[in-house]
Amino acid sequence: MVIVYELYFINLSSEAYLWFKSLHIIGVIVWFSGLFYLVRLFIYHEESRTMQDDLKIAFNDQYSLMEKRLANIITTPGMILALSMAICLVIMQPGWLSEKWLQIKISFVLGLVIYHVYCYKIMNSLQNGTSKISAKNLRLLNELPTLLLFVIVLLVIFKNNFPTSIATWSVFGLIIFMLLSIQLYAKIRKKNEESLKNG
Numbered sequence: 116m117v118i119v120y121e122l123y124f125i126n127l128s129s130e131a132y133l134w135f136k137s138l139h140i141i142g143v144i145v146w147f148s149g150l151f152y153l154v155r156l157f158i159y160h161e162e163s164r165t166m167q168d169d170l171k172i173a174f175n176d177q178y179s180l181m182e183k184r185l186a187n188i189i190t191t192p193g194m195i196l197a198l199s200m201a202i203c204l205v206i207m208q209p210g211w212l213s214e215k216w217l218q219i220k221i222s223f224v225l226g227l228v229i230y231h232v233y234c235y236k237i238m239n240s241l242q243n244g245t246s247k248i249s250a251k252n253l254r255l256l257n258e259l260p261t262l263l264l265f266v267i268v269l270l271v272i273f274k275n276n277f278p279t280s281i282a283t284w285s286v287f288g289l290i291i292f293m294l295l296s297i298q299l300y301a302k303i304r305k306k307n308e309e310s311l312k313n314g
C-alpha cells in the first residue's frame with residue numbers, strides 16, 4: 116500500500132514538473148513576442164515624431180496606447196509566468212541551482228529583465244516626448260533579445276556541454292549576418308524614402 120502511494124506521489128510530482136516546464140516555455144514565448152513587438156512599435160513611434168504637428172499628436176496617442184497595452188497585458192505577464200514557473204522548477208529540483216549552466220543562464224536572464232525594465236523607461240519617455248534615443252539605435256536595441264534567446268536556449272538544451280563546435284559558430288554567424296542585413300535593409304529603405312521626399 117505504501118509503495119502504491121509512493122509511486123502515485125512520484126508520478127504526480129513528475130507530472131507537476133512537466134506542467135511547470137510547459138507553462139515556463141509558454142511564458143517565455145509570450146514574453147519574447149511582447150519584447151520583439153514592443154521595440155518595433157518604439158521605432159515607428161520615434162519615426163512619427165518628424166511628422167506635421169496634427170499627425171504627430173494623433174500617432175503619439177495611438178502608439179502610446181498600443182505600447183502600454185502590449186507591455187502591460189502581454190509582455191509583463193509573460194515575464195511573470197516564465198519566471199514564476201522557473202522558480203517552481205527550481206523548487207522541485209533544487210539541485211539545478213548548483214549547475215554551472217543554470218547559473219550562467221540566470222545571469223543572462225537578469226540581462227533580459229534589465230532590458231525589459233529599460234523598455235518601460237523608453238516607453239514613458241516616448242509618450243511624454245522626452246525620448247533621446249534615435250530610431251537607428253532602437254533598431255540595434257531590438258536585436259539584443261535575439262542574441263540572448265539564442266544563448267539561453269543553447270544553455271538549457273546542451274546544459275553543461277555547451278557546444279563550441281564549428282556548427283555553433285556557423286549558426287551564430289548566420290544570426291549576426293541576418294541581424295546586420297535587417298539593419299542594412301532599414302538604412303537603404305530610409306535613404307530611398309528621403310530621396311523620394313526630396314524629389
Ligand code: HEM
Nearest residue numbers: 136140143198201202204205211221224264267268271272
Ligand atoms: C531566472 C530565470 C530562469 C530559470 C531559473 C530557469 C530555469 C529552468 C529550469 C530549471 C528548467 C528545466 C530544465 C530541465 O528540466 O531540463 C528550464 C527549462 C527551460 N527554460 Fe528556463 N529558466 C529561466 C528563464 C528562462 C528564459 C528567459 C528562457 C528563454 C529564453 C528559458 C528557456 C527555457 C526552455 C526552452 C526550457 C526547456 C528546456 C528543456 O526541456 O530541455 N528559461 N528553465
